[in-house]
Amino acid sequence: MPQIHPTFRSRQRRPAFEAVATFAIIAALLYLGAGIIVPVVLATLLAFALTPLVTWLNRRLHLPDPMAVILAVLLAASVLGGFVFLAGIQVARLAQELPAYQQTISAKIEGLQESLGGSVLLDRINNTIGDLSQQLSGPEEGEALPRGEPVPVTISNEIGPMGILTSVLGSIIGPVATVAIVTVFLIFLLMGRADLQERFIRLVGGGGYSKTNMAIADASKRVGRYLLIQLSINVTYGFIFGVGLWLIGVPSAVLWGLLIILFRYIPFVGALIIAVVPFMLAFAVDPGWNMLLMSVGLFLVLDLTTANAVEPRLYGSSTGVSAIAILLSAMFWATLWGPIGLILATPMTVCLVVIGRHLPQFQFLETLLGSEPVLSPPERLYQRMLKGDAEDAIDMTDEYVEEHGAGQYLREVMLPALHLANRELSDRPEALHQRRQLVQSFEAVLEEIAEADHTEHSNVLLVGGRSEIDECAARLLAITLDDAGVGSTVLPPVAVRQEAIGRLDLDGVDLVTLVFLGAVNRAQTRYVSRRIHRMAPRVKVVVCALSDEQRGETIETLHIDAIYRSMGDAVEGIADSANWLDKPPRGEPGKTRPFAGAGRGDDALGRAVQQVADSFAVPVATINLIEDERHMEEEDAFRLTRLVVDTGEPLVIHSETPNPLVGDNAYLQTNGVDLYAGAPLTLADGRCVGALVLLDYEPRAFSEDDVARLKEAAEDLVRRFAGI
Secondary structure (H helix, E strand, O other): OOOOOHHHHHHHHHHHHHHHHHHHHHHHHHHHOHHHHHHHHHHHHHHHHHHHHHHHHHHOOOOOHHHHHHHHHHHHHHHHHHHHHHHHHHHHHHHHHHHHHHHHHHHHHHHHHHHOOOOHHHHHHHHHHHHHHHHHHOOOOOOOOOOOOOOOOOOOOOOOHHHHHHHHHHHHHHHHHHHHHHHHHHHHHHHOHHHHHHHHHHHHOOOOHHHHHHHHHHHHHHHHHHHHHHHHHHHHHHHHHHHHHHHHOOOOHHHHHHHHHHHOOOOOOHHHHHHHHHHHHHHHHOOOOHHHHHHHHHHHHHHHHHHHHHHHHHHOOOOOEOHHHHHHHHHHHHHHHOHHHHHHHHHHHHHHHHHHHHOHHHHHHHHHHEOOOOOOHHHHHHHHHHOOOHHHHHHHHHHHHHHHOHHHHHHHHHHHHHHHHHHHOOOOHHHHHHHHHHHHHHHHHHHHHOOOOOOOOOOEEEEEOOOHHHHHHHHHHHHHHHHOOOOOEEEOHHHHOOOOHHHOOOOOOOEEEEEEOOOOOHHHHHHHHHHHHHHOOOOEEEEEEOOOOOOOOOHHHHOOOEEEOOHHHHHHHHHHHHHOOOOOOOOOOOOOOOOOOOOOOOOHHHHHHHHHHHHHOOOEEEEEEOOOHHHHHOHHHHHHHHHHHHHOOOEEEEOOOOOOOOOOOHHHHHOOOOEEEEEEEEOOOOOEEEEEEEEEOOOOOOOHHHHHHHHHHHHHHHHHHOOO
């Protein structure tokens, strides 16, 4: 067994160590620099919220930018000051009313004690509360101290006016300084927002101005929208909560409505933290229990309605952050910055997710914190089938089919999932268990999605080219053929192996299709085609190659009758071939396919086509057949032929007056075609196999008589060269 050099192992561990070390250093800097960083972050978030107001003042009232900034900041400060003033009044009033509730609390506790039969626990609580109260209040005046107890000694230090002033200033100078710093930062951020944006683009963008500008705009929009919506929800929540408490009779209802507006910025638990206080007041004020029960009921109804019905509808995808990311970020920022970190957690996480969405070097942030699925629907389906979780795969299938339909699910989810399986799961024995588990889950999902039972019919055989995954693709093709009205039988790859192909029942079979998701096995395909044509000369062998690998393979290199490059082309071609039950045996003398060679050679058909061009005085006349592989590769030209075949009517397109059925066609535009005139080539049995087409590179008229002449020329070619 080869040995791994220690240097190589250290190189493998180095990126992980560097990532952990970088995270630790950043966390330490955030913790130690909280005094500087927190005001800056607060000012930045407020700038996001006030930028729309400043822009409105600039554009609508035509105020200069400095005046608009100052006015916006003053309005925000007025709202905050009014909030603090109302809260202060309510706190002072509550402080005056609290002593009046002491008797009610004591009576209610005594009632609980009686109802519980003199609970020992309540007795101990009352005794403990009484002892603590006595110790804190000290002995009353004139009361003798117990004998033997030491005489308490009190050291008194009178505090002068300067000490009181210093104590008061020390308690208020910190918050006032923080508010002042945030205000100054906010004004400068709003006034210099354009310059700061340019510097950020230069610093982070690395020349990608478009992506960086998009990231800034997206972050500003999401964070600003989140802050404004949350403010609206919190104000409405607080108003309803305060009015409800007032109607119930809880004291200081306005205060609790105001405080819950602020505390709801703390994720998950903010509203509950402040709601506990009015619950305690309801317990203290009301001798009964109605006030407490109604207060709790009001909170539960309001909070559950807001969290489960209002916020998901209003927020939508405005944040783009998952719930678990919000919870983790709240814990992280609260650990670093305390209560203010709880308030800042969600907006900062939104900014990180937006940066990760638009800047490739930070894409891991969106993966870790974003709410969008990190796996595409095909990847999610493949992952569930790979681990054998058929139930979850079926649930995901039902949701997608209900929204988009079964056909789209087959094309855009199940087939790409099989492509993933084909790329990852080799056909070696060690991957056999995973392939079988995936196939079992795939069959369970396919049974769920199929609207009706698969109709097996021996006229068409679909065979997996190499492995079980190719067989799964063949089953998808069979379901799609069912929708097109063509029954088929699906066989595993072993059915055409050398040891089993001799026992293949080809009675009544008209078409054998080999389905490959990966590279086409040229040797195996040639062998199968040779053996089947030897066993049943009338049977056509085609290949459905659903991958871009080996695009150079053709019907000549594979010795087959047709090759289809997509599921849609395969369905269309197989459906047409399955209906041609009267086709000639392969290689039967004297019998050829209709318009063999398509008139491109110097044979009788080629000379007849040239005579048609000369009679119309156009430079090019050609026969385009819907089964011609070379013509099918030119998608835009083939689309015109298909339109002629489907309608069964001539098609005339002038460059100056485009046909409404066609619109802009790349084939005509890139080749400079000014006139396109095509007439259907309809055989005696009613089958339309292609079109006789005239092309002219100069503008010219094409009258109704010309259309009639072109139809006659097409009918003449059918009579002369469409022998079967």
